[in-house]
Every structure is written in structure tokens, then in C-alpha cells.
Amino acid sequence: MGLLTGKTGLILNIANDRSIAWSIAKNCVAQGATCGFGYLPLEKMERRVRKSLDEMAEETGQAGLKDPWLQPCDVGSDASIEAFFAEAKKKFGKIDFLVHSLAFANKDYLAIGKFTSTPREVFSQACDISAYSLIALTRAALPLMPDGGSIIGMTYLGSEKVVPGYNVMGVAKAALESTARYLAFELGEKKVRVNTISAGPVRTLSAMAVGGIDDMFTHVEKKSPLRRNIDADEVGKTAVYLLSDLSSGVTGENVYVDSGFNTVGL
Ligand SMILES: NC(=O)c1ccc[n+]([C@@H]2O[C@H](COP(=O)([O-])OP(=O)(O)OC[C@H]3O[C@@H](n4cnc5c(N)ncnc54)[C@H](O)[C@@H]3O)[C@@H](O)[C@H]2O)c1
Numbered sequence: 001m002g003l004l005t006g007k008t009g010l011i012l013n014i015a016n017d018r019s020i021a022w023s024i025a026k027n028c029v030a031q032g033a034t035c036g037f038g039y040l041p042l043e044k045m046e047r048r049v050r051k052s053l054d055e056m057a058e059e060t061g062q063a064g065l066k067d068p069w070l071q072p073c074d075v076g077s078d079a080s081i082e083a084f085f086a087e088a089k090k091k092f093g094k095i096d097f098l099v100h101s102l103a104f105a106n107k108d109y110l111a112i113g114k115f116t117s118t119p120r121e122v123f124s125q126a127c128d129i130s131a132y133s134l135i136a137l138t139r140a141a142l143p144l145m146p147d148g149g150s151i152i153g154m155t156y157l158g159s160e161k162v163v164p165g166y167n168v169m170g171v172a173k174a175a176l177e178s179t180a181r182y183l184a185f186e187l188g189e190k191k192v193r194v195n196t197i198s199a200g201p202v203r204t205l206s207a208m209a210v211g212g213i214d215d216m217f218t219h220v221e222k223k224s225p226l227r228r229n230i231d232a233d234e235v236g237k238t239a240v241y242l243l244s245d246l247s248s249g250v251t252g253e254n255v256y257v258d259s260g261f262n263t264v265g266l
Contacts, residue, residue, distance in 0.1 A: 002032025009097035012038035027236030148191025165212030184252035200258035
């Protein structure tokens with residue numbers, strides 16, 4: 001028996017095998033969960049995601065992943081979200097968990113010294129795709145969670161402290177964390193829990209778009225209590241805790257998986 005045996009969840013969005021969503025999915029599947037997956041409908045994306053799920057099937061020995069339930073979802077479009085959940089309802093009926101592991105900001109403004117020049121539309125898009133989407137996905141998932149459930153989102157320390165180069169994404173992550181708390185408060189009565197994981201830097205496609213990312217890795221290695229950077233797999237393991245009944249009394253929280261870096265002042 002795995003920690004998620006008998007549970008079904010939706011994980012959005014995998015881009016490749018380096019995505020944090022991929023490591024979360026791998027750990028969920030290894031713990032017995034049935035998962036459906038989302039991908040951003042861009043050219044070649046579906047093929048790339050299928051390939052990464054093939055690799056996951058090999059690593060976990062879960063043959064079911066060879067023919068995964070995989071649907072497009074662009075969280076900037078209400079119609080796309082609606083279509084994704086309509087298909088999920090047809091396939092799964094009910095779900096127990098939802099993983100929001102996606103974000104976007106124009107990388108031209110994720111550079112040191114560029115925050116003051118952030119245009120209105122860049123700000124709006126970053127907050128829309130990276131934070132509002134948690135409300136939109138949660139609302140769409142609720143009808144599939146009549147018995148309650150667990151929802152998680154991914155965030156980063158740049159929401160609370162200035163991390164040079166993280167810029168507008170830091171503002172969007174502050175909005176995401178606050179959004180998670182308000183959702184947790186409102187949905188507690190429905191037995192739906194909402195939490196965020198604040199991960200230390202991980203070398204993914206999105207992370208590489210952030211100016212100053214190399215300094216983040218160097219700094220964590222030098223200054224964090226564990227004196228090393230984290231592995232995406234460690235985020236996956238914490239996700240299993242938050243998505244499973246092990247965390248049944250935990251909601252509205254932000255859990256750090258960052259080698260303890262957030263606790264250090266100097
Ligand atoms: N990598 C890190 O260092 C780090 C640290 C802390 C938090 N995070 C967060 O983890 C989450 C996953 O990012 P990642 O680092 O795995 O990078 P990633 O590039 O692998 O994943 C980002 C995902 O967001 C998706 N996405 C972008 N725009 C979208 C849209 N309009 N609709 C739907 N999906 C969209 C991409 O397709 C991709 O699948 C993000 O929220 C990110 O901010 C990352």
C-alpha cells in the first residue's frame with residue numbers, strides 16, 4: 001500500500017522530465033496514485049511530455065503511464081480550463097488532489113535592474129498565469145471533489161524577500177501564496193485543503209529564464225543549513241505528504257523545501 005493508493009489527482013503542467021511537476025508526478029505514482037496530466041498546448045509539447053512520461057513509466061515500473069491521460073490546458077484561457085476539467089470528469093469522475101505547478105512571466109523583465117521598468121501588461125500576465133490560475137483551477141476542480149481533497153501550488157522565497165532578478169515573478173508568487181490562504185479558508189468547510197510548497201532553486205526550463213539564477217544556487221550552497229541545493233525529487237516527496245492523509249490537519253500553509261535557506265539571516 002502506498003501513501004496515495006486509491007487516490008486520483010490532476011497534475012498541471014509538465015514541460016519535460018526536469019519539471020517540478022514531473023518529480024511530483026513520479027512520487028505520486030510511486031505511492032500508488034492514479035494521475036492525469038496537463039500540458040501547455042504549444043508545438044511539440046505533447047510529444048515532449050509523452051516522452052517524459054515514458055521515462056517515468058520505466059523509472060517507476062508503472063505500465064499505466066505508457067498510455068497516460070494527457071490533456072492540453074492553457075490557464076490563460078477559461079475555455080481551455082473548462083475543456084480540461086470536462087475531459088477529466090469524463091475520465092475520472094472524482095479526484096482527490098490537484099497540483100498547480102506552473103508559472104509564466106516575460107523573461108525580458110526577469111533581469112537584475114529591470115523591475116522598475118515592468119510594463120502593465122507584463123505585470124498582469126505574470127499575475128494572471130501564475131497566481132489567478134490557482135483560483136480558476138481550484139474552482140473548476142471543486143465539482144470533482146465532492147468528498148474533499150488536497151490542492152498544492154509551487155512558490156519561491158522571492159515572494160517574501162528580494163531576490164535580484166526574480167522581479168515581477170516575486171510579486172506574482174506573493175499573490176499566489178495569499179491566494180492559497182484565502183482559498184484554504186473558504187474551502188475548509190468542504191474538506192478541501194490548500195497549501196503551497198516554497199522550493200529552493202531547481203534547474204528547470206522556467207528557472208533558467210531568471211536572471212541571477214546562478215547566484216541563487218551558489219548562495220544556497222554556501223549559506224543554507226544543509227549547505228547544498230535541493231533536488232526536485234525532494235519537492236515530490238513533500239508533495240506526497242501534502243496530498244496524502246498524512247497532512248490531514250494542514251491547510252493554508254507554506255512548506256519550505258529549500259535546505260533551510262529561508263531561516264538564515266546572514
Ligand atoms: N525551478 C525552480 O527553481 C522553482 C523554485 C520554486 C518554485 N518554482 C515553481 O515551480 C513551478 C513549476 O516550474 P518549473 O521550475 O518546474 O519549470 P517548468 O518550466 O518545467 O514548468 C513550468 C510550467 O508552466 C507551464 N505554463 C506556462 N504558461 C502556462 C499557461 N499559460 N498555461 C498552462 N501552463 C503554463 C509550462 O508549460 C511548464 O509546464 C512554477 O510555479 C515555478 O514558479 C520553481
